[in-house]
Amino acid sequence: MRRTFFELGSLAGLVIIAAVLSQLFFPNRISFFTKYVETEGADGSKLIPAILLNSIHNSNSQPASSDLENIPPENPATISTGDVYELFQGKSAIIIDARDLEAYESGHITGAWNIPYHKFLDRLELLDPLPLDTLIITYCDGEDCNASIELANALVSMGFSNIRYYFGGWNAWLKDNYPITSGSAQ
Amino acid sequence: MKLPPILNHLFRILLGGIFIYASLDKIWEPGLFAKAIYNYRLLPDLLLHPVAILLPWLELITGIMLLANFFPKTSALVQLILISVFTLAIITAISRGLDIQCGCFSLDASGTRATWWKVGENLLLIALAAVVVMQTRLGMHYSLAQSADHSD
Numbered sequence A: 001m002r003r004t005f006f007e008l009g010s011l012a013g014l015v016i017i018a019a020v021l022s023q024l025f026f027p028n029r030i031s032f033f034t035k036y037v038e039t040e041g042a043d044g045s046k047l048i049p050a051i052l053l054n055s056i057h058n059s060n061s062q063p064a065s066s067d068l069e070n071i072p073p074e075n076p077a078t079i080s081t082g083d084v085y086e087l088f089q090g091k092s093a094i095i096i097d098a099r100d101l102e103a104y105e106s107g108h109i110t111g112a113w114n115i116p117y118h119k120f121l122d123r124l125e126l127l128d129p130l131p132l133d134t135l136i137i138t139y140c141d142g143e144d145c146n147a148s149i150e151l152a153n154a155l156v157s158m159g160f161s162n163i164r165y166y167f168g169g170w171n172a173w174l175k176d177n178y179p180i181t182s183g184s185a186q
Numbered sequence B: 001m002k003l004p005p006i007l008n009h010l011f012r013i014l015l016g017g018i019f020i021y022a023s024l025d026k027i028w029e030p031g032l033f034a035k036a037i038y039n040y041r042l043l044p045d046l047l048l049h050p051v052a053i054l055l056p057w058l059e060l061i062t063g064i065m066l067l068a069n070f071f072p073k074t075s076a077l078v079q080l081i082l083i084s085v086f087t088l089a090i091i092t093a094i095s096r097g098l099d100i101q102c103g104c105f106s107l108d109a110s111g112t113r114a115t116w117w118k119v120g121e122n123l124l125l126i127a128l129a130a131v132v133v134m135q136t137r138l139g140m141h142y143s144l145a146q147s148a149d150h151s152d
Helices: A002-025 A065-070 A081-089 A101-106 A117-126 A147-157 A169-175 B005-028 B030-039 B045-068 B072-095 B116-135 B142-151
Strands: A036-041 A044-049 A094-097 A136-139 A163-166
Touching: A002 B045, A002 B072, A044 B045, A081 A136, A081 A163, A081 A169, A117 A147, A136 A147, A136 A169, A147 A163, A163 A169, B005 B030, B005 B045, B005 B072, B005 B116, B030 B045, B045 B072, B072 B116
Parallel strands: A094 A136, A136 A163
Antiparallel strands: A036 A044
């Protein structure tokens, strides 16, 4: 038993040393402590781990003070239910449902497209005609899913510059009795 | 029951190799691994980064230890515990209806999903790790000890 504890301790020591060294030298390192960003949830603002977003929040390095005014606006950025509804009424944004086809067909925000995040690459042709500065809102079920954030990240990496993720999502939209449709995908 | 030494070596090397392979993507992309852990909704957010940083190194180091035949029993025991925890996490994810990426080997968006098929694969790995644990001894002289046992 003592031998087992000795070996476990040795393994733990090696793991800690290797992890610390990796944090010093690896290019893709993350901070040891979880960072958070404020996000519009169904019931007001909520903190989520910043690692979910491909944004300046994840960077370990701080921008030089002279560059501060040049930091681009957050992309993707969070958006509240009220703002989504306003854009929906003005038809001034493309709304994308990141859930799977079955969930989409059982009910979605009226006019929303369906691009399930994990089948994202199969539906790229839908995005081809869109200019890169198109305002796009992604959503999924709500605070218990993050397909909306993942899809938003993927769109940003494709070069889209005006992406919003609607973290309150389908549940928040339903709660406020905003227009919904059921049926097949576009 | 004692297995022939050649099978013991084969199983130990196979298990070590699988864990080394599984750790590489996670070590290189701890951010993506933290996301994969987050998707399971089991850990408090506070622990996401520490676990995403430490766990892949534990996989790599126990894998190397198994290949090098150094602390083989303890390394295999740690891996047995890890795979069991991962399998339970996948089962709870499926039972909660989460359609998420497994985060087991590849961290790409198109990587393996957390499915019953994955649970089946993990059960095979659990069996493999259990055999290695049962067939090895503590310490660093496993092969000599095993060979001596079999020559008796």
